Amino acid sequence: MYKIILATRYLLKRRITYFAVLAVALSVFIVLVVMTVMAGLVNEFKEKNHRFAGDCVVGTESLVGFAYYEDFVKLAEQQDFVEAVSPAIKSFALKRRRGSEQDDITEIMGIDPVRHSQATGFGNTLYFHNDDVSRTFEIANDANLVGCVLGDFMLLQDSNSRNYSATSLPRIPYSISCFPLTARGALARAGTDMVNTKTFYFSDQSTTDLPRIDGSLVYLPFEQAQQLCGMAGSNKRASRLHIRFKPDVKIQAGCEKVQSLWQKFRQDKAGEKQAYSLDTVTVQSWKQYRRSSIAPLENEQTEMSVMFGFVGITTVFIVLVVFYMIISHKSKDIGILKSIGASNIDIIELFSGYAFLVGIIGSGLGLLAGWIFLLKINPIEGWLFRHFGFQLWDRTIYAIGDIPNKVEFKILATIVVSAIIACLVGALIPSVQAARQKPVETLQVGQL
């Protein structure tokens, strides 16, 4: 009992403890804010990738694609855990804006806009057809023309204007050229006319906020893309299938089910003529599918965590120093307590309790301050921008809306627990040393 009372009194009466509390609060504050923003950015980025890919992707990187995909789509759609499946064509093409002399290499993706919006977040990335995706590729007042959707970054590069108003949508023609390939991967039309070319008209822009995709991807209607790439015909081929699971299905579990479904499907198709095209097909969760862009960011997050782990270590040292000072002031008290029967363990408990209080109060204050700061981080940034032109991220370059400020419980708990542990560790060494002092020696100091 006296330990609690004394620990509390030390806390309140010693000005130096305020410094320890402040140091803890400051580190908690910094780590909380940085981790929250970082985790928010990473999560946002992952979520964008998730929305782009759907839950699960069955497909091949080969430009040839794979056959019998329609059978698998049917099979998959019958599964009770599958919500929607969207087949897609993916290839590379040359894109030339009419009137321009320049060909750009782009990626093309052939999709059915309705199915693709069911399987992925495609519909929501559109600017004009957000509400009615079925008309994505339609051109107003001319049913004969075929539309195409450009990533907004690409459009920006093309036209120096990221957004058009819906009323005055300009009719911008693009000719898209592809090299059609056979199922074996040979050029389908060797000779003079190797290239398939078709004209599409700008019908919408897509904003996924994934810079590489928004900067290089052109969406085309599925059948058109299939023809351009030579994947149409008697044995139609597609590049990949985007699958969305039912809401309560876990990604991991769903992907495993798709995997085994695919294995069976492959065995069933083993005898077919183009069964070889199924060899390169893989089943991947959205995370695996997009790992090349997610992994670097996750690495960065880990690096940040390590760096801010050092902030934690610094806190340990601050607490250690403060405790050394406090305990050297208090060595007389330790002698007194021992002279009236306190044990070494009692002394260690007393100072650990004290450290615990410092940790709790420090991290409590840090959390509170961090939480308030995060709540206000966007207004604060806005204010700084208005008055000093300061912006954390240049919004004309980075596709970041607000600074993420949702505090994750996991991060919060980790920070608080580590702060308290840091305090205990910082207090342990000096208090063990203090406990081991002989009472006579500490009392003698006052007597000499």
Next chain:
Amino acid sequence: MSKNDFILKAEGLHKSYRMGTNEVRVLKGVNLNVRKGEFVAIIGASGSGKSTLLHILGALDKPTRGVVRFEKRDLSRIGSGELNRFRNKMVGFVFQFYHLLDELSVLENVFLPAMTSRSIAGWLVCRRQAKNRAKELLAQLGLAERAKHKPYQLSGGERQRVAIGRALMNEPKLLLADEPTGNLDSATGNGILEVLEKLNRAGQTIVMVTHDERIARKAERIVTLVDGKIEHKNSGSL
């Protein structure tokens, strides 16, 4: 009184400190017996080892050689846990510099020994009783009004009386006082000595250390510490 009434028996106490390579021998074979109810003064020059001896008698320090028996129990054979209990229950220390805890009030300082030996639950059970005893002690020491004050608000003599209250809190069998008046003017010091005499008359066994012969005379028996050994004076039965 019969011979069995010795509360404390020290035999052949040696204590030496190592200062670098040379050894400082402070006690060189001290023999001392204290009877129950006795008021013994140990007198000696400054630096003669009085405090060292007192600490050893109160189990706050260990002799290099020799035995201290408290009611026939050899203190060197008691484990550290038991020793803590011994210091808590059996002896009360009064130091020259009072040694109160600055963060606690006067009342809290007095009942601190009752808290140290108890768990939280145990303390909650007997808290009222302990507080009452502490208040009683303060009243006896003339400090009833000062219970809520902090040590720094008190004069030296008042602080020393608080320290005496703390030492008596657990009704120890032996009160050890190390120059209790050494830091006080003579009038205040006499007040403290009167308190000790009164306690002794009420049956408290006291061993007091001082370098001042006049103060020592208040005690029933004076022993002198010279050259690390005891010279007996006023020795009645010994």
